[in-house]
Amino acid sequence: MSKKSPESAETKSDACAVKPSTHASAPVNAALSNAQRIELYRKMVRIRRFEERCLPVYNSGKIGGFLHLYIGQEAVAVGACSLMGKDDHVITAYRDHGHAIAVGMDTKPLMAELYGKITGCSKGKGGSMHYFAPDLNYWGGHGIVGGQIPLGTGLAYAVKYQGKKGAAMAFMGDGAVNQGAVHEAYNLAALWDLPVLFVIENNGYSMGTSQERSSAGELGKRAEAYDMKFYICGGHDVYEVRATLDAALTRAREQSKPAVVEIDTYRYRGHSVADPDKTYRDRAEIEDYRKTKDPIQVFQNQLVLEKVLTPALIEEIDAEARAESERAVEFAEASPFPTAADIQKDVYWETDQPKRTSEGRIFFNQP
Numbered sequence: 001m002s003k004k005s006p007e008s009a010e011t012k013s014d015a016c017a018v019k020p021s022t023h024a025s026a027p028v029n030a031a032l033s034n035a036q037r038i039e040l041y042r043k044m045v046r047i048r049r050f051e052e053r054c055l056p057v058y059n060s061g062k063i064g065g066f067l068h069l070y071i072g073q074e075a076v077a078v079g080a081c082s083l084m085g086k087d088d089h090v091i092t093a094y095r096d097h098g099h100a101i102a103v104g105m106d107t108k109p110l111m112a113e114l115y116g117k118i119t120g121c122s123k124g125k126g127g128s129m130h131y132f133a134p135d136l137n138y139w140g141g142h143g144i145v146g147g148q149i150p151l152g153t154g155l156a157y158a159v160k161y162q163g164k165k166g167a168a169m170a171f172m173g174d175g176a177v178n179q180g181a182v183h184e185a186y187n188l189a190a191l192w193d194l195p196v197l198f199v200i201e202n203n204g205y206s207m208g209t210s211q212e213r214s215s216a217g218e219l220g221k222r223a224e225a226y227d228m229k230f231y232i233c234g235g236h237d238v239y240e241v242r243a244t245l246d247a248a249l250t251r252a253r254e255q256s257k258p259a260v261v262e263i264d265t266y267r268y269r270g271h272s273v274a275d276p277d278k279t280y281r282d283r284a285e286i287e288d289y290r291k292t293k294d295p296i297q298v299f300q301n302q303l304v305l306e307k308v309l310t311p312a313l314i315e316e317i318d319a320e321a322r323a324e325s326e327r328a329v330e331f332a333e334a335s336p337f338p339t340a341a342d343i344q345k346d347v348y349w350e351t352d353q354p355k356r357t358s359e360g361r362i363f364f365n366q367p
């Protein structure tokens with residue numbers, strides 16, 4: 001999907017308007033209870049409030065390393081992860097906070113990780129780009145552009161090898177699609193019929209450049225070169241994300257078939273907080289997205305139409321999400337830093353085990 005310029009000011013004002021989602025009747029959405037719909041909405045709000053709270057902490061110098069915010073893309077992670085069954089897996093790049101919350105991680109260890117504290121989800125060693133929760137089938141959080149894609153393909157290989165009916169969703173940005181390793185992974189996934197979805201979160205920009213300036217052709221369509229099916233969908237309506245990914249996931253699980261899913265989305269903030277974001281895009285474009293396609297506003301409007309959300313409930317969810325991110329900051333502030341000795345731990349699995357049992361197949365040997 002190539003990015004088009006924003007619509008004119010006259011046409012954009014009502015695009016976030018209260019009009020029913022054309023994907024509400026998709027079976028996977030029609031089957032949702034009211035509580036499940038509210039939960040989807042709540043997760044998107046929690047992601048946004050968490051990330052908004054990260055920003056002042058970063059600016060106060062308490063967070064080391066990078067901070068890539070997911071604000072604007074929430075419907076993608078929430079929609080995708082809401083479809084996960086027990087044998088499904090998720091892996092993503094460095095813009096990983098949204099997926100972490102979407103799979104069910106607690107925001108306290110997430111915030112503590114940013115602070116480099118021992119109570120962080122990666123014991124303070126990973127920071128923003130390296131959130132992990134193996135117990136929730138969440139395999140990170142990776143800083144090398146495209147590096148997670150061969151790993152995600154390996155997750156799918158393991159699922160197939162173990163004879164399970166699951167699938168792996170390997171997320172990447174539009175810029176990552178140009179990496180050689182991505183194409184090596186596409187090739188093997190197609191050759192071996194692996195149950196993997198390569199999910200491109202196309203936010204239109206890489207680092208300091210746009211898709212148009214850096215990538216030839218339609219990104220999703222590159223799947224065709226490998227005889228892989230591809231899907232293209234909007235990422236502003238969580239119902240649309242769910243409807244598209246449900247079809248792709250069901251096919252992956254049932255037929256052990258890979259696919260590429262390109263999702264049109266947008267990030268409001270710079271590439272990372274170090275990116276002043278003033279040279280490569282127009283302010284008006286950001287404002288246009290905010291006004292017309294904001295995923296939280298789109299879904300809020302939808303759920304008000306469905307009479308699932310009321311103004312009081314919207315307010316309550318928002319207040320609770322803000323309070324949650326405040327509690328996460330308090331937790332992180334009060335937590336200790338790792339000791340000097342901790343730096344040697346959790347580096348090599350074998351070193352931490354009293355008796356070496358690994359044969360280099362740890363994941364594959366799991367039941």
Ligand SMILES: Cc1ncc(C[n+]2csc(CCOP(=O)(O)OP(=O)(O)O)c2C)c(N)n1
Nearest residue numbers: 095143144145173174175176203205206207
């Ligand atoms: C192999 C490699 N090359 C370059 C970088 C520097 N880098 C970090 S993010 C990025 C842009 C990636 O953009 P995209 O895939 O669209 O993801 P987005 O940031 O939009 O989520 C680049 C070039 C890197 N981390 N790894």
Ligand SMILES: [Mg+2]
Nearest residue numbers: 173174205206
């Ligand atoms: Mg991008």
